[in-house]
Amino acid sequence: MCALAISSDIVATAALGRDGIIFLSASDLVIQHANEAALKMLDKVAIGLKSGTALKQFLALLSREAKFVDSDGVEAVRKALSEIGKKGEHDLPAFIVGETRISWRRIDGPSNLVVLMLRDITRSEAMTRTLNDHKFFIQHLIDVLPIPIYVKNLDGVINRCNTAFSELIGSKLDAVLGRKSSDVAPAKLDATMKAKEKPLLTKEGNISDEITFASLDGSEKAAIFAASTLKTPSGAIGGTIGSLIDITSLKKAEAEVAGAAARLTDILQKAPIGVGISDRETGKFLFFNQTFIELLGVEVESPAGADGAEPAEVSNKTPITDATDSILLSERYREKSLLEMDAMGELHDVELRIRPQGAKEARWLRTSLEPLPFEGREAVLWWVADITKQKMAARELQNKANNDELTGLANRARFMQKLNHCESVLRGTETPAAVFLLDLDGFKQVNDTLGHAAGDWVLVETARRLVRVARRADEVARLGGDEFTLVFVNKGKAAEMAKMADEILKSLAEPYVWEGKVCPIGASIGISVFDGGFCDMSEQLRRADKAMYQAKLAGKGQYALYDVEKDVDLIEE
Template sequence: MPVPMDVRQTIKALFDNAVDAVCAHRDGVVVAANPAYARLFGYDVADDMAGHPIIETLAPEEHSRVGEIIRRRAAGADVAPVYTAKGLRRDGSRFDLEIGASVFQMDGESYFIAVLRDVSEAEDSKRRLTESEERFRNLFMMSPDPTWIIQDNRFVECNQAAVNILGYPDADSLKNVHPSELSPDAQPDGESSFAKAERMMGLAMANGLHRFEWAHRRHDGSVFPAEVTLSATLLQGRPSIYCTWRDITERHQAEAQMRLAAGVFDSTHEGIVVTDTNGIILSVNPAFTRITGYAGCEVIGKTPAVLKSHRQDRNFYRAMWDDLLKKGEWRGELWNRRKDGEAYLEWLTISAVAGPDGKPSRYVAVFSDVTELRRKDDQIRHQAYHDALTGLPNRFLLADRLDHALEVSRRVQTQVAVLFLDLDRFKVINDSLGHHEGDKLLVEVARRVGQTVRRSDTVSRLGGDEFVVVLSSFSDTTEVALVAEKIIAALARPLRLAGKAVHSGTSIGIAVFPQDGEDAATLLKNADTAMYQAKAGGRRCFRFFDRSMNEHAVRRLELEAQLRQAIDSNQLELHYQPKVLVETGGLAGLEALLRWNHPEQGRIPPMEFIPLAEETGLIIPLSYWVIEEACRKLAKWRKGGADVKVAINLSARQFHDEKLPQRIEAILQRNKVPGSALEIELTEGAVMDDPGRAIVILQRLRALGLRVSVDDFGTGYSSLAYLKRFPINAVKIDRSFVMDLPGDAEDAAIVRAILDLARALNLDVVAEGVETAEQLDFLAQAGCGQVQGYYFSPPRPAAELDAWISKASWAYSPNRP
């Protein structure tokens, strides 16, 4: 049937560029076809197929079935849009054909569009894929290595080997789980198991193959290392990962052993030589080069004869090899020669290493240079009896020499003096400048002390910063005192450490034989006791031991025991001394001072029990008792309407308590007292021991609202660089600078300098120890804001101050509020 030309051209234009074979037909006759359609059926030109019945492109056995489908579709019946049939090419060959059809309207006429595709290769591929997957599954299930299939980053299948090795009851227990669920929370490198598993699977999908180490966890919770291989693949058309792994625990252990052996070989101080059975050197370690001077490349391939010193004859080496062959080992001393020609003595052990056949396959020689050990027996003895840092006699040699001196003194009726030295401020210098600089200080101390005594005297270092000097053959203790003064003067001179001029000093205790002890131990103990008395006396001085010192020691022990009971037995009391505003005479605040009322001994001076509390650590509970008691009294005063501020002295020990801010905060809350009502006073030494830490603690105290003052300012060793960084409110001028005002020009200059510095740093100033009107007038003219001292009032019990708290001002007359 003729078809209008414009219809054919329109349909042809639509189909020419289609990839699939496409034709249009009407009443079962091809109207138009594209080039792909012609190629599918073996025609050269698509137009050659126009006008042919479409049924001719099918195998004869398909004509009836496909013709029925075409008729039913033309009649408007519901027919499957896609079906398969056997196609027939021009050359008579047959192939599997997939046909899809739809209706196309043009100029009021209905045409059928057929899309055809050769699916023969697809069917073959599908069959081959099915067979391949079947073979793959058989290999998968029978693999001796644990194997998994991963899809969507989860295990979907595993073989029996995985079930057995992980110790699970069955494969179902291991399905549909993420790899991280069979692992510890984190891998050995610290990365979480989940994140690392995701990353590893991503790398496998991106690169096709990825291998890595992984920590697995068995059903019983035990963990072991595994080497995992991930291979990206397609299974049933889905992206998948073929995962196999093996337990590498034994490999890790073997590697660790190898690393250990290699580490020992490379790092041991003993030289090691490995030779074959003919004595040819195969390998040497770094220690061999260090001892002999020969690099490995200079000796490998040669025999150890290159090291011969010719100090041993042939008989020596013959005996060595006889023992080695018979016993498999030889050890002994041997003289060899270094590369530079120097002979050295070595301690050598040679061992045979058996091969697979049990016969020696290698010889390993291990040796150490013992030349210095042989040559320096004197040095060894010196080290046993001398301090390693300073070279001075240590306590063992000191005991020997002191015993000898006492023996001689008994025989010739002379005296022996033991001087016990302890350096002042050594810990501060050592901690602030470092141990290296501290060691330099100790070496310099040893040198200076050695220069002040005779060669016949003994200077010893016991340890730390303690030194002992033994003086013998003197007739009068005045000679001993002169030596002590010379030592103090020598150590008072500054020395440079870390580029700074550093001042130290020493306190010396002296015990004399025979009056202070009959033996070395007693003399040392008594000299030590005298040294502590010298420290208590102001440092940089010396004290001779006498019996009263022992009595003092007993007294200290008794006092310590009684002080431990003082808190619980209500023997402690707070006294308060006013701080006065110079300009108005108003009350600036009170300083709380601890007093001990002993039931039998009466009032015990603070200068006696406070240092003892510091030394024994009792100062911490005592200080917290003071804060609690002061806050309790503050609460009472404030409840009565008086806005009073109380200053508390903190010891250095308490300031180093890590929980100090929290404990003070708890005391304030317990007594319902604001932090602004409390002031903390610290000595320079307390804040300068560790300035960095001090700043942090002070900031935490200031955050509670507390004021902070530096007490006894000017008597310590403050660094101005740190002082400006400290979060403090005020400084207190020590009474030692006030007591001689206004007559002492130096003290006046120091006070003015402190006031100028405080103004520059925006700090308040309190002058302590004001006792006269002249002192007050000077301080007022110099611009001091607050004063404190007996001119206004001594420290008084709280009960005596209750009536004074409400007063607006304090008269400037002695001992009157």
């Protein structure tokens, strides 16, 4: 009559049980063992569950401390004792201990034992209420969600769904609930759903896919179909829960956008301005039109001919599939340009001078940069225009404004600008400088006897000789008529400038032969040598003019250095 009458494996098994278990000896109904769950459940009367206690003593204690649900304590205890004494399974009067509501029953046990199984129905009832509330919440959630949702059991019966689902398949809610999906859903949709749900009915999982189907009214629909395994409270697979998100309108919109993009791409391909799109991070071009390819000197890789023959020529151009924005910008200037683009939102009218591979001459381009999302990545949109002709025209205008049209030398305006620049550089220094003023001797006679064509040729030839012999000059200019001038900065003092004048006279003394006729040409040169301490360049030009006048008076064909003592104007002052 003690716990030792029960084997250790039975005791161990009872210890693992969630329900309360009390073992009685069948012969005299004496308590042999009570597991931990029973002791905890019957906390207020647990003292009566000690091994060796007669069942009657325990029931007497229970009648005082517990409240029986269907009858008073004495009657309930008498009934319980009677039922426990019988063989087989019998339900016993339920009771409440403290706040715990307990149901129990008698069962024939192993090894000539009687087993009393106790269950805390307070917790079970609470769980049942929670489950019902949970089911109500889920149903309410399904009803209010705009997404079409359904719940199906293993037989394909739709137990729950919302109005959005019934409307999607073209039926009313009442006509869908409680019916198999094959009876209410379009045939193609039902077949697709069953095929995708099949693995979810044998193994827990989920799926998501894009499907198309014809609704009951015949219209073609597209949807995102998602489903998951639905499990019962016991953990067994009980069906599926799924949703169908109608994306028909989205698909139409995508098609329209794709069509618009195709039309836009076609327009861009034919645009007279270059258009390219490069990846922001790598700089690799993702899109380009034909004009862009031609402007940048790149080419599209074309496959070998249908007969497999190799191209007749191998191009030295960079294939556009390998091209990056480095063909437009250096790495340093690229970073600077992208930062400026980010700061201003876009970057306009950036002028670039590039020489495409294989091109004989450089080309001027004007480009604009704009940030652009493209194919799910950050990109840069390039607008590129060829401004080479405009640049050349502007340069031509600049040349006409600054250069002598006949000889190509600097004209008076450009020479005076040069003198002003020299003056600002030289002022306050001891740097030596000199201004030459040269006048052709015999030029008027050539014009009068041989004509203006000969005179023009003489001027051009003189310019050529001056540039050749006075290559160290900082500027060589034609002031007008047959008058030329040169300026030297830091090329020596009076002795070096006198030697330069000799070389110029020697060069100009060589015969001028025009169309077989010798032109009697010579030159007179006036030179003003000074340093930065006195660099009023207008004054130096006047002094060079004075010196040239002295050279002509001395017999022409020679040079003269300005001498302040011979300056009549200064002497008179």
